Amino acid sequence: MLLPNNAYVAVADGEKLQLYRNDGDAGAPSLAAMQVPEVDSDNKGAGGRHASSFANPDDSQQNEDGFAAGTAAMLNQQVLAGHIEKLVIIAAPRTLGELRKHYHKTLSAALLGEIAKDLTGHSLKDVEATLAAH
Template identity: 30%
Template sequence: MLVRKDSRVIAVDGSRMTMFKTKGEAFAPELELIEEHKNPSLRTSDLGTDKPGRSFQSKSPRRGSHEQTDLQQQEEDRFVSEMAKRIEQIMSGSKDSIILVAAPRALGVIRKHLGPETIARLQAEIPKDFGPDAAEPLANMLAKHEI
């Protein structure tokens, strides 16, 4: 993949967001860390202790239960949406292109929160769950990636 110099490479998952700036050659990018955010990992019992809901039908003795809410996933989605807003803040004063690397679910949450100007500067969206703290493997993956 041809990576423009001074592009922003943003790697996001449910617990971390790392932003890099590209240096080096177009086909062999080097990544320089700019910004990093971490979501503190909470236990499910710290997020909530409620039981799944129950429903009753007035005309029959049948009872039903509702599915348990995935509190960890809700927390990850909240963090990813906050990071999308942070990306929007950073990119509002910049004209750099963006390469976004995120898990498919996180990518969907991020897309909802990005404005049209930021979306227009997206050079690539890579739906891959990649460890945001690994700069060298990420640069190698970008060099080999085809759009």
């Protein structure tokens, strides 16, 4: 995947978020770790308004869905404020599904791509290799 200069990469699962910016160019990306803005995980996701449901049977899953919803809200805010113009999201498959439920249309327009893979806690080289392979 070609990653233009100043494009962002968000790597997420249900508990962690890492944010990187490409300081290189599309042909030779150079990812730099960025400080992650505060993620409000109080939102329990699309199905979390009920005390319990078959879709989200336990608190752990509701917490993960809430973190994904909070991550999407933070990314929406960053895109709407003009801080992020181009974005790639790499997320655990279930987290990616929850993130998609909360994308603002402006975030969707800024998306260069999505990769359904859990890379949180992996090295920067693993993230770069995954981007290069897609």
